[in-house]
Amino acid sequence: MARGNDDAAKVQNGGKVKHSPKLCGTNYPLSIAFIVVNEFCERFSYYGMKAVLTLYFINYLHWDKDLSTAVYHAFSSLCYFTPVLGALIADSWLGRFKTIIYLSLVYVLGHVVKSTGAIPAVGENVTHVVLSMTGLVLIAFGTGGIKPCVAAFGGDQFEKEHTEERRKFFSIFYMAINAGSLLSTIITPILRGDVQCFGGDCYALAFGVPAALMIIALVVFVAGSTLYTKSPPGGNVLLDVCKCIGVSRCPAGVRKRKAPCVCTALQVLLTVWQFALRNRWRNSSREPRRAHWLDWAQEKYSKRLIYEIKMVLRVLVLFIPLPMFWALFDQQGSRWTLQATRMNMGIGSFVVKPDQMQMLNSLLILVFVPIFDMILYPLIGLCKIKFMPLKKMAIGMVLAALAFVAATVVELNVTKTVVEPPLARESLLQVVNLAEGDVNVAIDGTGLFPHPIGPYEDPVEYQKLQLNGVNESHMVNVTYGDETVRCPLTFNEGKAYSLFLHRGPSRIRCSLVEDHIEKSEDGDAHVRFVNTLPESLNVSVAAGVDFEIREDFGVSAAKSVARGQYKEVRCNAGLKEYSVDLGLLDFGASYTIVLKEGPEGLRAFKMLDIQANDVHITWQIPQYVLITAAEVMFSVTGLEFSYSQAPPNMKSVVQAGWLLTVAFGNVIVLIVAEGAGLKQWMEFLLFASLLIVVCIIFSIMAHLYTYVSPEQLDTMFQDGDGGGGGDGNDDGDLKKCQTEQLSLIAVAREKEKCSTD
Numbered sequence: 001m002a003r004g005n006d007d008a009a010k011v012q013n014g015g016k017v018k019h020s021p022k023l024c025g026t027n028y029p030l031s032i033a034f035i036v037v038n039e040f041c042e043r044f045s046y047y048g049m050k051a052v053l054t055l056y057f058i059n060y061l062h063w064d065k066d067l068s069t070a071v072y073h074a075f076s077s078l079c080y081f082t083p084v085l086g087a088l089i090a091d092s093w094l095g096r097f098k099t100i101i102y103l104s105l106v107y108v109l110g111h112v113v114k115s116t117g118a119i120p121a122v123g124e125n126v127t128h129v130v131l132s133m134t135g136l137v138l139i140a141f142g143t144g145g146i147k148p149c150v151a152a153f154g155g156d157q158f159e160k161e162h163t164e165e166r167r168k169f170f171s172i173f174y175m176a177i178n179a180g181s182l183l184s185t186i187i188t189p190i191l192r193g194d195v196q197c198f199g200g201d202c203y204a205l206a207f208g209v210p211a212a213l214m215i216i217a218l219v220v221f222v223a224g225s226t227l228y229t230k231s232p233p234g235g236n237v238l239l240d241v242c243k244c245i246g247v248s249r250c251p252a253g254v255r256k257r258k259a260p261c262v263c264t265a266l267q268v269l270l271t272v273w274q275f276a277l278r279n280r281w282r283n284s285s286r287e288p289r290r291a292h293w294l295d296w297a298q299e300k301y302s303k304r305l306i307y308e309i310k311m312v313l314r315v316l317v318l319f320i321p322l323p324m325f326w327a328l329f330d331q332q333g334s335r336w337t338l339q340a341t342r343m344n345m346g347i348g349s350f351v352v353k354p355d356q357m358q359m360l361n362s363l364l365i366l367v368f369v370p371i372f373d374m375i376l377y378p379l380i381g382l383c384k385i386k387f388m389p390l391k392k393m394a395i396g397m398v399l400a401a402l403a404f405v406a407a408t409v410v411e412l413n414v415t416k417t418v419v420e421p422p423l424a425r426e427s428l429l430q431v432v433n434l435a436e437g438d439v440n441v442a443i444d445g446t447g448l449f450p451h452p453i454g455p456y457e458d459p460v461e462y463q464k465l466q467l468n469g470v471n472e473s474h475m476v477n478v479t480y481g482d483e484t485v486r487c488p489l490t491f492n493e494g495k496a497y498s499l500f501l502h503r504g505p506s507r508i509r510c511s512l513v514e515d516h517i518e519k520s521e522d523g524d525a526h527v528r529f530v531n532t533l534p535e536s537l538n539v540s541v542a543a544g545v546d547f548e549i550r551e552d553f554g555v556s557a558a559k560s561v562a563r564g565q566y567k568e569v570r571c572n573a574g575l576k577e578y579s580v581d582l583g584l585l586d587f588g589a590s591y592t593i594v595l596k597e598g599p600e601g602l603r604a605f606k607m608l609d610i611q612a613n614d615v616h617i618t619w620q621i622p623q624y625v626l627i628t629a630a631e632v633m634f635s636v637t638g639l640e641f642s643y644s645q646a647p648p649n650m651k652s653v654v655q656a657g658w659l660l661t662v663a664f665g666n667v668i669v670l671i672v673a674e675g676a677g678l679k680q681w682m683e684f685l686l687f688a689s690l691l692i693v694v695c696i697i698f699s700i701m702a703h704l705y706t707y708v709s710p711e712q713l714d715t716m717f718q719d720g721d722g723g724g725g726g727d728g729n730d731d732g733d734l735k736k737c738q739t740e741q742l743s744l745i746a747v748a749r750e751k752e753k754c755s756t757d
Helices: 002-012 031-051 053-060 065-117 125-156 163-194 203-223 237-244 265-283 293-297 303-318 323-333 335-340 359-382 389-417 617-644 648-675 680-704 710-716 729-737 742-750
Strands: 426-433 440-443 463-466 471-480 483-492 496-503 508-514 525-531 537-542 545-549 559-561 564-566 569-573 576-580 583-585 590-598 601-610
Touching (some): 031 053, 031 065, 031 125, 031 203, 053 065, 053 203, 053 335, 065 125, 065 203, 065 323, 065 335, 065 648, 125 163, 163 359, 303 648, 303 680, 323 335, 323 617, 335 389, 335 617, 335 680, 359 617, 389 680, 471 496, 471 508, 483 508, 525 537, 525 545, 576 601, 617 648, 648 680
Parallel strands (some): 426 496, 525 590
Antiparallel strands (some): 440 471, 496 508, 564 583, 569 576, 590 601
């Protein structure tokens, strides 16, 4: 890449090399300051938007959890397919600088469209969905397109001899990535939940701030344009691919162009594979069998080139099981966030937002990488244990599976406080006794509610009522003292109900009210009121949370309120004003509060319909610790392994293959989320089991793998061709066309959360 930089500088300055001014007398070019700030703002923009995305789908677009998870991972997958397009545009058409500028504009446009879709006043729900999806597609093309360019463009700024400064630049670059990720996953959930706009959570602001950061990123990058060393594009890669397929080297017409030959490593791979397969098909019946199917290309290609392609193929085959790891890893922003919404999020007086827990991964990666590199691995080395890269990756898989086992244990405890929704041909029913004495309830043809129900006591858990159709009428017999009342009631499948019983002027009255049994995705409590007064009541629980309750045992609709102590709640009945103490309304709980007048004024009887979230959110820490340790052992090691095992002129192909494993991992989650239909704890256990199976397969493949040193190729093939066929020009042309492709390496390293994506 240094050579490319020098050539670029000469092109820009009439053959004279011009470099950016240096920072404070060091060898660091001033231009990298603009690039680092740009990366910080862009990563804040991306992770800040993504942190609140799952809850946005559920709470704002009103999608179910499975659809929200599927779209979240479809977006993540697209973000890892588009870097290939960005690399092609940069290398063959616009160059890195212009690619970053133009695709950043697409990126900004995506954020603006996405933020607009989060404004309730802009159209109906269909409009919001269309704007949101359009924005996400634009963001995916923007972030994916600039990924393979920014890090490499930063590397371009250094002079050839300043390799140590360039290495340290990438460390600073990844610190900027993590700083942006860490801060955004803390700040944007606060903007979403603590700022109220348009009568609810302020998603418009939570998306608008990342949009503003992306605008700042673009402005900062453009501001440094006069300082940059800009490499020109190499030529039309797609056209050259078409020309190269079926021939042994770049066409002569391509070689004679002023632009450098772009017969890239991928083109050569495709060409050699095609020729080998075609030659084998034509001649296998007439010639002796060869050791490897690629050896059928020896008539046209050098042995060295064939050996290099074998090396690449062996690494790419090892990549086949890897998407399953990413399928687990990337669920931190979807399934794990949804799990956190049903947990107790209070830490002292501070309330953790469910979408803030993702910041643990960014924080822990900064701690774990130096611990593993400087303490753990050297200690293992002192014990004379041969800890090869593929073994580390296999252990990383096991740790990720254990993280999901931990998530399964947490989920099993979390679900104890959750009311499972009724299935087809089922309804749920609970009884609330507001009479002055015990009542007995019997439903014809069922054995529900066998015991007496006391007055004003918490209802027993919901009972399942079987139906013979989508709806069915049942006769409910209510006995109060010596009096029995028969109440004909109609139940619909898939619904939950509360049966309110209270004493009327002459007899017991029955009121069937449909219930809201889903817990809030923000951890809020649900509250409804019963007014026993003979006149209507207005109750103000919090700012913007008011209830109008009709008289004579009227039941209000349930509304969500933030978790907290509510000691002085104002109630107005005509000219009378009351203050009642509701006490603690806890995370995820549902309450029925009966307001009844007594000698000392209005009293509130609080009944618990659905239990509060009693599993503390800190129980998620073990699974985050395990998944982060898994990431260090799998992602960091895997990146280094794939880079070290690839020939120098084909490293970009291997890095592109690594990126695609991330994309396909997200596709796996998309398929399971929409197709499996399992309970969440079963789904977690399924993913853990699948990864263990994949780990076993990978371990067998790793055991059969023989490590190679690409640096020894010159020794192995000292005479250039190594005695094989071909004219040897392929290798020379390939080396002549070679670029370092640091862009793809940088993108993959972002996945480490020392750069995480």
